[in-house]
Amino acid sequence: MLVRVLLLWLCALATAAAKLPPLPDMGAPSDRILSPTDERRLGQAFFRNLHQHVQVSDDPMIQDYIASLGSRLTGHSDMAGRPFHFFVVMEPEINAFAGPAGYIGVHSGLILATRSESELASVLAHEIAHVTQNHLKRAFAAAKKLSIPMAAAMLAAILVGTQSPEAAQAAIIAIQAGSLQQQINFTRAHEQEADRIGLQILADSGFDPRSMPAFFERLQQSTRLSGGRHIPEFLRTHPVTTSRIADTRARATAFPYRQYTDSxxxxxxxxxxxxxxxxxxxxxxxxxxxxxxxxxxxxxxxxxxxxxxxxxxxxxxxxxxxxxxxxxxxxxxxxxxxxxxxxxxxxxGETEAALQRYRLALTHFPASTMLQLTYAQALLQSGRFQEARQWLLQLKANGYRLPVIYKHLSRAYGGMGKTAEAQRYLAEYYYAIGDLKQAIRYARIALKMARGDRILTAVTQERLRFFQREEKARKR
CATH class of the missing domain: 1.25.40.10 (Tetratricopeptide repeat domain)
Structure with missing residues (x-):
């Protein structure tokens, strides 16, 4: 996952390159490496590119839960007002990661490996701390201080990863050998800080701080039992040592003990x-x-x-x-x-009973994103396209970010006979999952179908130019 995440960063940087200002001098502090606007663009590009490499869950219930848990935790962080985006990657490996602009992903395998909700919350709190403490920006600043040969070798190792992740991993390790202690110290400092901040977020959010060292220790023990053959990806990207576990446990025991119940x-x-x-x-x-x-x-x-x-x-x-x-x-x-x-x-085949059940439930849970989206899907399935469109547009206006909403909107407009709009939203769907080639293709189809509709033509032309600029930026 390390190599893939690095590659995604490179793709995101390439996509955003045309919009980013020249980077400051090497000695610039971390908060000047990227402006908030540029970081947000980078995060969005990162998330789009992610879809080309892994399966991001679009299940409404799963997304609703992980977003709710993440919101509860970030509400007690140093950046309570900052937007974060939490999502689940459908892969069995035990892993989680923080991307730029507060995009935080957790693998389904990690969720299943946890024995309590506090353990899952501890991983998210740790990743949130990486974001709030600007570790990604600081890591970028540290990387700029590498010598040109070393930086070039690192890039070559990452490019090797497009053909062989194992070879890339070995190359990265070999390249770093000359400055191993510097890199270890940098990593340890970040991990310890994320542990310390994460523990406080956990406690303030009503979760068990002791779950963090307990989960880390169990992962470490499982690695020992396998003779080191099956190292969880989370431990590769978040190195855990006995001293780190002991330090985290000592900090955790300072919090008052009480019983915690899983939701x-x-x-x-x-x-x-x-x-x-x-x-x-x-x-x-x-x-x-x-x-x-x-x-x-x-x-x-x-x-x-x-x-x-x-x-x-x-x-x-x-x-x-x-x-x-x-x-x-x-x-x-x-x-x-x-x-x-x-x-x-x-x-x-009991469509009316299902729709009525959804309508009644939405009167009791009007803010449930899960019910709103699944109701819209049920409306699509029953051929009630105009009503489905209204619910989907409302979700989109409220900030729903997963790409599947554009696919549903395409289906809704297609069912209504608005084929140009259907193709335009299909273009937006492909753009949202990082497939610019298909986004451009469907935008061109939409443009041909929109003849006679000046507003739709203008909107589609602008989006097509935008997609083409991004494609050009990627090739630089």
Missing amino acids: LAYLLVKSKLKVIGSKDPARLISWFQQRLLRGTAAQKAAARYGLALSYQALHRLPQSRRLLEDLLRQFPEQPQFVDALAQVELAL
Whole structure:
């Protein structure tokens, strides 16, 4: 993941290069390396390019949860008013990373590896601290101080990574050998600072600070048991030493001890990720059934939810429905169960019942992004394109950032017979996932179809020129 993240940074820099001002002298402080506007552009380019390398989850429930958890944590950080963007990468590796402008990603594998919500929160808090303490900017400043040969060798190693990540990793290690202690000290300082700040964010947000050293230690122990053959990616990019764990534990014990309870939303997300990541849902049925025999009420509810999703994946819809109806009676305030039951009803062809369920739920949870998006998807599925468009445009106006919204808008406009608008939004979708070639292609199609509509033609022409400028900047 290290090599891929570096490559994404390079792509983002290339895309933003035409807009960025000349860099200041090498000795400039970190807050002058990039202006807030330039950093935001870099972050957006980073996120777009990310979609070309990994699968970013567009599941409304998963995104709603990780964004909510992240918001809770950033609200107690040094940058409470700064926009952050949290997302889940659908890969089994145990990893998380912070990109420019507060873009923070966490792998589905890491979420599943956590044993408590506080452990997941500890990883996010650590990444938030990297952002609030400007570690990315400071790392950029430190890299500028490398000698030209070393910087050139590092770039060559990264380029090797496009063909062989293993070779790139080995080359980077070899290149750094001459200044190893300098690099280790720099990394250690950042990691220790992120630990210290992250612990405070955890405690202030109502999570267990002791979860941070506990999770790090468990990852380290699993590496030892495997003889070093299976090192979690998180440990490669966030080196953990025994002394660092001891220091973090000492700091954590300074906070008052109390019991912490996992939210049901966290447990439900873990169940859903387990089902999504499984190639054999039938085997999951016995796994979830075993967990119905023990645990708290919330844990058993999460097991029933996972069981219902497993049945749904196997098209055993009546069994899934019975479980979800029972869960909804027991937990009427959980919109996740409403959504899952409505999805079953849609699969059974009971469209009106599903839509009515969504409408009623939205009167109880009007701010639920998950319900708004899944309701819009249900409207699309039932052919109610104009109503779906209204919900999607409202989500877009409220700042919904995942690219899938543009694909849905394209489908809505296409269903309404507005083919030029449909192609224009398809162009926006491809741009949002970093595919400029397809973005330009569909923008040109939209431009041809928009003849006679002066406003749409002008808008599409401007976007096409914008895409072409970005493509030109990437080739520099």
